[in-house]
Amino acid sequence: MSMTVTGLVLTYNGERWLRECLESLDFCDRLMVVDSESSDKTVSIAEQCGAEVVVRPWPGPVKQFEFALGKIDSDWIISLDQDEMLTDELKKNIQTAIQKDEDVAGYYTPRSSYYFNRFMKHSGWYPDHLLRVFRNGRMKVTASGAHYHFEPTGSTHKLTGDILHYPYNSFFEHMEKINYYAEEGAKALRAKGRKGGFVRALIHAKIRFFKLYLLKLGFLDGLAGLCNALAGFYYTFQKYIRIEEKGDWGR
Numbered sequence: 001m002s003m004t005v006t007g008l009v010l011t012y013n014g015e016r017w018l019r020e021c022l023e024s025l026d027f028c029d030r031l032m033v034v035d036s037e038s039s040d041k042t043v044s045i046a047e048q049c050g051a052e053v054v055v056r057p058w059p060g061p062v063k064q065f066e067f068a069l070g071k072i073d074s075d076w077i078i079s080l081d082q083d084e085m086l087t088d089e090l091k092k093n094i095q096t097a098i099q100k101d102e103d104v105a106g107y108y109t110p111r112s113s114y115y116f117n118r119f120m121k122h123s124g125w126y127p128d129h130l131l132r133v134f135r136n137g138r139m140k141v142t143a144s145g146a147h148y149h150f151e152p153t154g155s156t157h158k159l160t161g162d163i164l165h166y167p168y169n170s171f172f173e174h175m176e177k178i179n180y181y182a183e184e185g186a187k188a189l190r191a192k193g194r195k196g197g198f199v200r201a202l203i204h205a206k207i208r209f210f211k212l213y214l215l216k217l218g219f220l221d222g223l224a225g226l227c228n229a230l231a232g233f234y235y236t237f238q239k240y241i242r243i244e245e246k247g248d249w250g251r
Helices: 018-023 042-048 061-069 088-100 171-191 198-215 218-241
Strands: 005-011 030-035 052-055 076-081 084-086 106-109 111-115 130-135 139-144 147-152 156-158 163-165
Touching (some): 005 018, 005 061, 018 042, 030 061, 042 052, 130 147
Parallel strands (some): 030 052
Antiparallel strands (some): 084 163, 106 130
């Protein structure tokens, strides 16, 4: 029996890579885009690619995914971010795996991310296996801070071939995202009763740099690896220093 597949993408102002993303999913029986009120050409690009588009305010990753998954009745789902695309190798391997109809909840796939001037091969960025191919109803969505995760309910296998990922357009954009991630991370730590302050922030930031640049071999990624490790230091320092921030400065 032929398995049916839906390609799912959540979007917000994702015009830069969305066409390539959706074209890499062109083998799916259905393409579904849930857009969080984009102000660029995201919706029109999705429609041009043959996707069914639903526009809905952003309630957070868990609720948005739950909404989207509730509208899908295919056997399998492939979920990509708007700045990701399947390589031809991975596309072929996904199709072969799905038609085998193995008794698994889903498949983990490696992701190769571009940063500054290269696809990172170290720094904790690769192979970055993610559950992006899963049976309908055999996965639950969780979130930690600003990041979401797919957790399988059952056994899984790994596939070869990469998801190509272009997470940042510039250092400016990276710093903007660090600001957001640090704020969300601080809120999550505060809710868990974790302590912050300068000393803890500095210790955790130093550990983060050491892990990314040395333990994760970031130095082998050249200047990109150094910039990433320094960004990791800054993010971690900001996350911990904000835990005990009292509010508006000077008031």
